[in-house]
Amino acid sequence: MTVKLEDVAKLAGVSPTTVSRVINNYGAISDKTKKAVHAAMNQLNYRPNTLARSLQGKSPHLIGLIFYDVSHPFFGELVSRLENLLFERGYKAILCNSANDPEKEREYLRLLAANQVDGIIAGAHNENIPEYKAYGLPIVSFDRNLAPTIPIVSSDxxxxxxxxxxxxxxxxxxxxxxxxxxxxxxxxxxxxxxxxxxxxxxxxxxxxxxxxxxxxxxxxxxxxxxxxxxxxxxxxxxxxxxxxxxxxxxxxxxxxxxxxxxxxxxxxxxxxxxxxxxxxxxxxxxxLDDISKLLVDLLLTRINDHKADLDPNYLLPVSLHQGITA
Amino acid sequence: MTVKLEDVAKLAGVSPTTVSRVINNYGAISDKTKKAVHAAMNQLNYRPNTLARSLQGKSPHLIGLIFYDVSHPFFGELVSRLENLLFERGYKAILCNSANDPEKEREYLRLLAANQVDGIIAGAHNENIPEYKAYGLPIVSFDRNLAPTIPIVSSDxxxxxxxxxxxxxxxxxxxxxxxxxxxxxxxxxxxxxxxxxxxxxxxxxxxxxxxxxxxxxxxxxxxxxxxxxxxxxxxxxxxxxxxxxxxxxxxxxxxxxxxxxxxxxxxxxxxxxxxxxxxxxxxxxxxLDDISKLLVDLLLTRINDHKADLDPNYLLPVSLHQGITA
CATH class of the missing domain: 3.40.50.2300 (Response regulator)
Structure with missing residues (x-):
């Protein structure tokens, strides 16, 4: 069972907020309280949060999702699946609706360059974003040519x-x-x-x-x-x-x-x-299920091995929904 | 103009990845390179990233958005607006589709308790999530009673x-x-x-x-x-x-x-x-425009002042779209 912040709080005899403040070195906390919280953390072998992991030089376990806009039903469904799959693999998703704003898209790419996210899944509509080519970092693409080193997943x-x-x-x-x-x-x-x-x-x-x-x-x-x-x-x-x-x-x-x-x-x-x-x-x-799974698999493969040998293109077969309009 | 990571890299004569590694203290970097990067950062007055801000005890500038599912058009549109408004205010959005998974919802609330996000906007459908009541932290709600201290924004x-x-x-x-x-x-x-x-x-x-x-x-x-x-x-x-x-x-x-x-x-x-x-x-x-703006305004008010005096309920007027079905 995972040890929770609340367990630390209980053992130390303080509120969860106080534990959080000690961990993040925020607010006025007495040395006595700090000591009690650290002792409780040690005793329970409490795993610090992502921020603490970052302090140790480990990854923040965040993935940027750059797509046109989740208000569009197709991208809403794709992003929903990606978020769920990433959560199962221990990653959280930062959402970027890039719409027609290339500057916003570039800002999220800079997060990646600064190691604030571990990787990016992108399928945005803006053209000529130089940052995609600038870094050899973990990025996979849906249905877009972003850079020669970035694999593309598409339906056929x-x-x-x-x-x-x-x-x-x-x-x-x-x-x-x-x-x-x-x-x-x-x-x-x-x-x-x-x-x-x-x-x-x-x-x-x-x-x-x-x-x-x-x-x-x-x-x-x-x-x-x-x-x-x-x-x-x-x-x-x-x-x-x-x-x-x-x-x-x-x-x-x-x-x-x-x-x-x-x-x-x-x-x-x-x-x-x-x-x-x-x-x-x-x-x-x-x-969409297969597209999402493949995007996440390829990205995590590249995160774990920046030099992983991936194909430039992955094509997934489509099917027909028979309605009454044709 | 904002100084970019690339500018630092150029001035220091290294790659952006190297600058990122120096900032995040990751990988084998020589002392000489570290010195050059730090000198370039100082000369350009480069503002460190959110991770660096966290290292200084400042906030990560992340907001958790906990809603049913962005694959639902209503929540897709609401989350899209919230992400855009938060971006304009300097915050990034972590997406949580809580659907029918209360445990997932609780996991995101624990992020908040551990100061890994600055606040949460929630409008999920799960019941009886004790974490909402546990911490006096910045949360605002859309259309749900979460806890007595959490203000609710609704259409009328x-x-x-x-x-x-x-x-x-x-x-x-x-x-x-x-x-x-x-x-x-x-x-x-x-x-x-x-x-x-x-x-x-x-x-x-x-x-x-x-x-x-x-x-x-x-x-x-x-x-x-x-x-x-x-x-x-x-x-x-x-x-x-x-x-x-x-x-x-x-x-x-x-x-x-x-x-x-x-x-x-x-x-x-x-x-x-x-x-x-x-x-x-x-x-x-x-x-939806007014709902989104009010949710973001209330949340940022509470982030800046945990004791800000907010109303328990905010009702916004609805209107009629006249189609042909009635």
């Missing part, structure tokens, strides 16, 4: 794009459109679009592409989708994220466009949230 | 319940139902149900109540909702969270029940996510 985006195309194609789609974010050079997510195009190209069809940057406000996004649906040129749409697919679905219903009769629709991500609370949406499911 | 749940009832009533509802979680003794959220009942009681109507515990699996929840809707006893439903309302809405559509013609429906929470991606749902909006 190309397979996902092909699967989406094959579902639409099997449903008779002849005029497909893909709605995707801004494609960054070298980003693994570009393979979703590539796989989609490749599949249709092999059937002699050239899909149209519409780019709506990820950070576009929902209201603007809705207007663009409305304009698009008004033209009615397409009989099948693949959105490379589920939130955009939800907007397309609801805009279509509002406009009296019958889904799937007039328009087939398929999304990407397939979070538990979507499967539970918007099950109508047919979507490509990223294996 | 009673007002929200009355508002939901008034919307249904104005739409002609005669046989209302409220679907709510398990009501904990003394929980501020019970006021949602109370306000709803009070409003209808004053119009001579007694609403029915159905309790589905918050942690019920989505599939089971769906089955219960299906059974309920099959009976068709109610012409208006108030769900005390939006996810349940989404399930009722979609189950009704699947069963051919016309919303709002046959069934009026209103939810509670009104996250930005719902307003952007499921705008059809009429719902009571909790003021």
């Amino acid at each position: 985006n190309a397979q996902g794009g092909r699967l989406a195309a094959s579902v639409l194609s099997a449903n008779g789609v002849q005029a497909p459109l893909i709605i995707t974010g801004k494609e960054l050079p070298n980003s693994p997510t570009n393979a979703r679009s590539q796989g989609f195009h490749d599949y249709f190209a092999s059937h002699g069809i050239e899909p149209a592409t519409m780019a709506i940057p990820f950070e576009t406000a929902a209201a603007i996004r809705r207007t663009e989708i409305q304009r698009l649906l008004t033209k009615g040129q397409y009989d099948g749409i693949f959105c490379t994220d589920d939130l955009t697919a939800m907007q397309v679905h609801q805009q279509a219903l509002t406009m009296g466009i019958r889904v799937p009769d007039d328009l087939k629709l398929i999304g990407y991500d397939g979070t538990r949230f979507i499967q539970n609370y918007y099950p109508a949406l047919t979507t490509i499911v990223q294996p | 749940n009673a007002q929200g319940g009355r508002l939901a009832a008034s919307v249904l009533s104005a739409n002609g509802v005669q046989a209302p139902l409220i679907i709510t979680g398990k009501e904990l003794p003394n929980s501020p959220t019970n006021a949602r149900s109370q306000g709803f009942h009070d409003y209808f009681a004053s119009h001579g109507i007694e609403p029915a109540t159905m309790a589905i515990p918050f942690e019920t699996a989505a599939a089971i929840r769906r089955t219960e909702i299906q059974r309920l809707l099959t009976k068709g006893q109610y012409d208006g439903i108030f769900c005390t969270d939006d996810l349940t309302a989404m399930q009722v809405h979609q189950q009704a559509l699947t069963m051919g029940i016309r919303v709002p013609d046959d069934l009026k429906l209103i939810g509670y929470d009104g996250t930005r996510f719902i307003q952007n991606y499921y705008p059809a749902l009429t719902t009571i909006v909790q003021p």
